[in-house]
Amino acid sequence: MTSRLVRPALQQLRMQNQVRSYNGSTSARPTKNGCHIVDLRSDTVTKPTTAMRQAMATAEVGDDVMGEDPTVNELQRRCSALFGTEDSLLVPSGTMGNLISVVNHCQGRFQEAILGDRSHMFLYEVGSMAQFAGVQCYTAPNQADGTILLEDIRNRIRVKDDDHLPWTKLICLENTQNKCGGKVLPLSYLAEVKSLANEKGVKLHLDGARVFNAATALDVPVSDIVQHVDSVSVCFSKGLACPVGSILAGTKDFIFMARRTRKALGGGMRQAGILAAAMLSSLDTIVPRLHEDHSRAKKIAEGIMASPSNKVVEVDVPGVQTNIFMIEMTKSGGLTPDKLCQRMSQVTDAERGHLGSSVSALMQPFSETGVRLVTHNDITDEDVDRTISKFQYVLTELSQ
Numbered sequence: 001m002t003s004r005l006v007r008p009a010l011q012q013l014r015m016q017n018q019v020r021s022y023n024g025s026t027s028a029r030p031t032k033n034g035c036h037i038v039d040l041r042s043d044t045v046t047k048p049t050t051a052m053r054q055a056m057a058t059a060e061v062g063d064d065v066m067g068e069d070p071t072v073n074e075l076q077r078r079c080s081a082l083f084g085t086e087d088s089l090l091v092p093s094g095t096m097g098n099l100i101s102v103v104n105h106c107q108g109r110f111q112e113a114i115l116g117d118r119s120h121m122f123l124y125e126v127g128s129m130a131q132f133a134g135v136q137c138y139t140a141p142n143q144a145d146g147t148i149l150l151e152d153i154r155n156r157i158r159v160k161d162d163d164h165l166p167w168t169k170l171i172c173l174e175n176t177q178n179k180c181g182g183k184v185l186p187l188s189y190l191a192e193v194k195s196l197a198n199e200k201g202v203k204l205h206l207d208g209a210r211v212f213n214a215a216t217a218l219d220v221p222v223s224d225i226v227q228h229v230d231s232v233s234v235c236f237s238k239g240l241a242c243p244v245g246s247i248l249a250g251t252k253d254f255i256f257m258a259r260r261t262r263k264a265l266g267g268g269m270r271q272a273g274i275l276a277a278a279m280l281s282s283l284d285t286i287v288p289r290l291h292e293d294h295s296r297a298k299k300i301a302e303g304i305m306a307s308p309s310n311k312v313v314e315v316d317v318p319g320v321q322t323n324i325f326m327i328e329m330t331k332s333g334g335l336t337p338d339k340l341c342q343r344m345s346q347v348t349d350a351e352r353g354h355l356g357s358s359v360s361a362l363m364q365p366f367s368e369t370g371v372r373l374v375t376h377n378d379i380t381d382e383d384v385d386r387t388i389s390k391f392q393y394v395l396t397e398l399s400q
């Protein structure tokens with residue numbers, strides 16, 4: 001008989017096996033009791049592809065803290081070339097890449113960084129720049145298009161010789177801007193912020209967790225974006241579908257210091273080539289298909305707005321630029337983001353009868369009045385059609 005202690009472990013193993021068989025084949029989709037699960041909560045939910053798993057299994061590895069992992073070295077070489085930077089460095093996460101950048105750009109005390117009030121670095125990194133870099137955040141409003149007004153940045157730069165003031169050392173931008181709905185910052189805007197930063201002797205860091213999505217949307221090489229910043233942190237564990245890993249890129253001097261800061265933060269990894277192998281595979285197989293995620297997001301947005309009797313939600317369809325968009329519920333008559341997400345995840349008997357299938361669509365409440373949807377490598381055209389049918393049914397029900 002299975003003991004109480006052993007049972008959860010067995011369940012865990014069974015779950016892992018399900019995941020494995022799902023990823024091993026392209027036809028199997030995540031289902032539970034015959035219900036199709038369409039997971040639109042985040043692009044972080046992506047599972048590594050079969051190609052990635054094979055690359056990981058056969059990767060040549062060495063001790064990366066000693067600089068001897070050939071696969072990591074190859075990844076860093078390729079990323080430097082792609083980004084047009086002198087050097088780059090594998091780090092475990094986007095949060096660590098951003099923190100290392102703040103530590104490096106803001107050496108010494110009494111220092112301040114300007115960043116958007118809807119930026120990931122300010123909202124969702126546990127206040128790490130205050131905790132570990134000792135740097136104060138000075139936020140400025142993010143506009144709906146993800147930018148921060150140039151005047152708002154200029155007015156916050158503090159470089160005067162006045163004992164009352166901290167010194168501004170850094171400006172941080174985010175591209176694509178997640179909380180603003182995956183918005184892409186225009187290249188001309190990046191150039192303007194960089195020129196202001198240069199004028200004031202301040203560095204510019206880019207949280208480029210989804211910079212490949214930005215480059216795809218602009219249809220430019222990613223280096224066209226990165227040329228305007230002093231450092232960039234790029235996540236491979238989001239739309240790029242890898243299990244772990246980010247790349248930090250910048251000058252040789254910046255990366256020299258970044259390597260030391262990474263070690264101090266406990267981010268030095270040994271045979272990290274197994275992660276780098278997945279990341280290299282992603283550059284070859286996932287980056288070229290990111291435009292599919294963008295058109296799928298747009299199609300879902302259009303499908304939502306085409307719901308004939310919808311009175312509760314709104315999507316700015318022309319504003320859908322990448323793989324992330326927001327549903328706004330400011331005129332929802334009391335329906336909350338939580339309730340909408342809950343209803344979209346459930347399947348009723350009446351709905352099953354009407355649609356002829358069971359679909360559970362998972363989404364994230366993202367503000368008091370907003371829900372976020374994110375497409376990614378594990379969302380297919382069939383998932384898009386299922387999600388639209390589900391939305392049209394549920395919105396009719398909720399609009400009565």
Ligand SMILES: Cc1ncc(COP(=O)(O)O)c(C=O)c1O
Pocket residue numbers: 044092093094095096120121174178207209210235237246
């Ligand atoms: C815009 C942005 N920056 C940074 C991060 C942090 O990345 P990580 O989860 O790898 O620490 C995230 C994570 O979702 C993000 O969306």
